[in-house]
Amino acid sequence: MKIVLASDHAGVALKAEIIDLLKEMGHEVNDLGPYNTDSVDLSDYVYPATLEVAKKHADRGIFIDGVGYGSAMIANRVYGIDAVVCQDPFCAKLARQHNDSNVLCLGGKIIGSAIALEIVRTWMTTEPLTEEKYQRRIKKVKAISEKHLRKLDEIKDI
Template identity: 80%
Template sequence: MKIVLASDHAGVALKKEVSALLTSMGHEVDDLGPFTSDSVDLSDYVYPAALKVAQNKDTRGIFIDGVGYGSAMIANRIYGIDAVVCQDPFCAKLARQHNDSNVLCLGGKIIGPAIALEIVRVWMTTDFLAQEKYIRRVEKVKQITAKHLKKLDELA
């Protein structure tokens, strides 16, 4: 699977470790930066990364900033993105099983590398539970998205 990575300066170090894990798991990694810890604006990296994920259904994203919430806020403004912030493996499992999330957001300032890598491993290896109640719930979220966001091909 292709995984798009992005971060801000607070997530660069953890992003390198996540990239190595994903590569070792056999995934193709597309790191959109940044590549140094010099201060940057998160949206300059997460926005284009979210667009890439939204344009390809077979792609997921992992975005890392200080606490993860900034990345999720930016990503969830894009049609086709279902970004979650996870701070433990249990939440990562449920974010895939129950919500079919396609973007994982992590906090490089609040999660150590060992737990972060386990979160990524669990999130990447957990499938959506395609049971009636979860399908119904995900579809309701998609209806809200369709009501309030424009599809990428509708944007001028």
């Protein structure tokens, strides 16, 4: 699977550990930066990475900032993205099973690397539930995107 990663300065160290894990799991990794801890604006990295997932150049994205919410806010503004913030493996499992999320956002200032790696491992290995009630719920959320977000092919300059 192709996984795109991005962060801000607060997520660089944790991102490096996650990249190692993903490679060990056999995934292709694309790190869009940043590559050091100099202060940066999160959107300069998360937005391009989000587009990689939305354009289907990557299967999933993992974004790391201080608490995870900034990355999720940016990513969820793009059509085709279902970004979640997870702070434990149980939430990661449900985010995939119940919501078929395609972007995972983590807080590098909130969770340590051991739990973060377990969250990533769980999120990467969990499939959506196929029962009708879960599929119905996922379709309802996608219908909201259809109503309120523009598809990428309708937008110039991306």
